[in-house]
Amino acid sequence: MFLKAQRSRVAAAGLAVVALVAAGCGSSNSSRSADAETLVLYTGQSGDYQVNFNPFSPTLIDGPGTIFEPLFFFNVIKDVEPRPRLGKAFSWNADGTELSIEVRDDAKWSDGQKFTAKDVVFTLDMITKNKTMNSTGYKGKATATDDTHVVVKFDEPAYMEGPQVLGKIFMVPEHLWKDIATPATDPVKSPVGTGPFLLDEFKPQAFTLKANPGYYGGEPAVKKIRYLSLSGNQAGADALKAGQVDWQTGPVPDIKNVEKNYPGYKAIITPMNQAALFTCSNAELGCTGAQTDPAVRKAIYYGINRGQVNALAFEGTASEVSPGYALVRRDKGLVSGKLKEKTAPMSPDVAKATGLLEGAGYAKGGDGIYAKDGKPLELTVKVVAGWTDYITAVDTMGQQLQQVGIKITPQQLSWNEWSDARGRGQYELLIDAVQQGPAPDPFYTYSYFFSSATTAPAGEIANPNFGRMKDSALDEALASLKKIDPKDTAARQPHLDVIQTRIEEVMPYIPILTGGTTSEYNAKKFTGWPTEDDLYAFPAVWSRPENSEIFLKLKPAGK
Template sequence: MFLKARRFSRARMAAAGLAAVAMLATACGGSSAGGDANKDTLIVYTGQSGDWQLNFNPFSPTMLEGPGTIFEPLFFFNNIRDVEPRPRLGKSFEWNADGTQLDIELRDDAKWTDGQKFTAKDVVFTLDMVAKNATMNSTGYKGVATAVDDTHVTIKFTEPSFMEGPQVLGRIWMVPEHKWKDIATPGTDVVKEPVGTGPFMLEEFKAQAFTLKANPDYHSGEPALKKVRYLALSGNQSGEAALRAGQIDWQTGPVPDIANVEKNYPGYKAITIPMNQVALFTCSNADLGCQGPQTDVAVRKAIYYAINRTQINSLAFENTASEVSPGAALLERDKDQISSKLTEKTAPMQPDTAKATQLLEAAGYTKGGDGIYAKDGKPLAMTLKVVAGWTDYITAVDTMSQQLQQAGIKVTAQQVSWNEWSDARGRGQFELLIDSLHQGPAPDPFYNASYFFSTATTAKVGEVANPNFSRFSNPQVDAALAALKGVDPEDDAARQPYFDTIQTEIEKSIPYIPVLTGGTTSEFNAKKFTGWPTKEDLYSFPAVWARPEHSEIYLKLKPAGQ
């Protein structure tokens, strides 16, 4: 029987259609952005503001590209639909009865782009490397892998680990032992010349743009999409201008009058999916070195209540965003796992200044003559980092700054380059920054919690955390996450008490202050390429920056007319 993306406990997943996974779209006529020379080239804009800094290490928090395209997982798990995982480098997998052993069968026809054969030894090498390097281990993998033969791997865990399945199988990118064994610092090496098994390979890198080309020896056949060109622009406004001029084929981000994309951008279509939760990330944990007023939970709670989310949605997101849970599970996708024990099921859409005032004054803050609260002689003032050029987020933080000023909280927006923002986020060298909580490999709230709220995925300030950037650490949450790994994912009743603990503890602390569930919107050139996801066929989460989800879309696309 096939394994569902969430229902993946002890069933066996068989390989299906391995030889025909790459090209499934039907063709139709159309013209191409950038002229005939680019008719087989998908030109994308990921939101990069400023020059690219070369880094093709798929395990680096500042990598440019690689997961899914150059470096493959063993399987692809759809994280918005409860459907069967699709084989990539794996063929099938099976758990033992108590979830302590995972047996994986690999395909035998995959090659690295330098011509060497992919084998089980590469899988074991990759898993061992990830386990030994905390900054590379964003899934918290703790298994011990053994190559049974060239096409079979066994992973043993010291405790039941059902929930590790989609993470190990779908979120660890396989790398070649013969290339990586000599890298002294794999967690920080930028991997200038990536060698992978994926459907694409690096053709050219320049600071303003880089290009991937189709892998002619890809195990499932050379993709119909021959090239993907990634542009660096100056921000969302430049992206919108390029879209209007037909110079890019896919971007994920806001454009004016989003409801009328097909009218305003002839040949293009748009799709909006509620998936990632926009939040104010706080460096919250003083014990791990965080400094600033945001380390006080009363301040975080006051910000939470002082925000006017309805106004932010209107001004920054064209009302494409929606309500958000303070417990960090997705309201729509995870509705069956939303805890009934939360104080509030959703964050308030209207500000509650009285509540914010009560929280601050109870915590010893007093309002000064300038209208700003202070404590121990220090004003309640913080800096909020945002990437220059991210116009929707810039509007959101400017709006929040004004709203918070009315509640006696001074927040100063600071626009920085993506590289500076990303480095500060990883090292905890910020007070506030705006970002979103992404989801895991399968449609289950466990993964979001295990990434952003686990002690195992954070670090002291100055060291790189990945991805628990807030430095949140809670023994009850850690214990609940550990317990969930040993519960059969089919047993909803047994799992719910642990979700209750996780969500209520998150609500008490809100290290990531929830703003809204972002309506992730992509605009794409439907006249030039066919095979795009639709709301009726969400075979992958449609965001150009979502990895490996974007690679599944690249595999489905065909130039119009083919």
């Protein structure tokens, strides 16, 4: 996303950051040293944090990568060898039906118990029994052959399962989780993991992790990580200006002059996540509202002036987006030639938008708004309070869509309310971003956000096919892709063509732009940050487990 931010009790939150940071800074040398080794983050949270360290929950506040680890870390930006975490090595058999994994023999859970292959098998078995935990669509059968080796068997070739099993499933301790009655919903208030950090302190307005002295990779140089709750983008920018936040991902005024405006800080802009108007699109799954009509979704698509949205909401940091949701830059060779449009139009086409509506039986009323069966074409867009870039985008699109006879009304919510509505499909439109998977391949975005396996009827929690697309042709193409070695691009492309053209046709997520994810970080206080020349991890503070890779690389300046 461009930013995960919220607004509540603006003045109180603004004062809270000063108090919270000051509380960690005393006059003694030891306290000054501790502050120098404390990384202060703003992920966009506002309002009270609610304790939830469950790595499988869509409303978790932290845990993946920091406390609970994957077997390997895959770089989603570029195709490089994965970095071992709890795993040491892996290999496929000749036909892609068997994945062999060797795990570490020197990792321990933070309660002192030894991590073994049995924990891996337990975790994999657990998510197969709990659909809402299985956001990767995993269907294998795992067996521990000894304490350090796991074999995962699949009924058919499953090459594309590799990065998901290895990089996006976070291992949990069998000796503790076997007694959790409802692992899909338990908030895990006292997390025990193998990761480089432990929960130190939790308060509703901030929580702190501390370095794990028993971490198999050595105790991290960053000794504490403090997560703050503020009131939104402006409060984040103010805290940055005051030197009270070391890393945030989100817009600040005059983003191109960060080093001048925020001495000691640098910025990095990475085009990765695709901003979209999410729609509860599927009437057959219980969605209600005019957005369930594909003609309405496409009219909105053609009514948006993306160039203007980019300029007014995103300071020109965003870029073109494909309606087939392959990344225009990273996946250039995979963008389907069968799409009607390889990229969404940057300028509106009012005639095409109104033609789609009239062809679907809508007629323009005296107020300029189209209506059908006596119901005006009016839709509500849910947005998190404090997401100033997204709020500006929604306001701008609202003015633009009046030109095509569609009225959209922003509804600002707390992050918790917004997230719950998104998961349960209790919305008409909602602004968010379609994100990437564990490896640099659009297959994972498709399997997460567009697969029937990851959605649910409205009222039930979907994770993460929030748009509730359910399409047999797309599902069949995904199943076929799983069986093909990813190196065989010629064999893969016909299936990618099917997926992209079906997404363009159904359009459950109306593409806006590819977000230029902007991060600002304290280069004076810490070294080791990702740069354009060394993007060893996607540099977004809210992206997990990517942020943990960055935490492990950082060192206090001068050390």
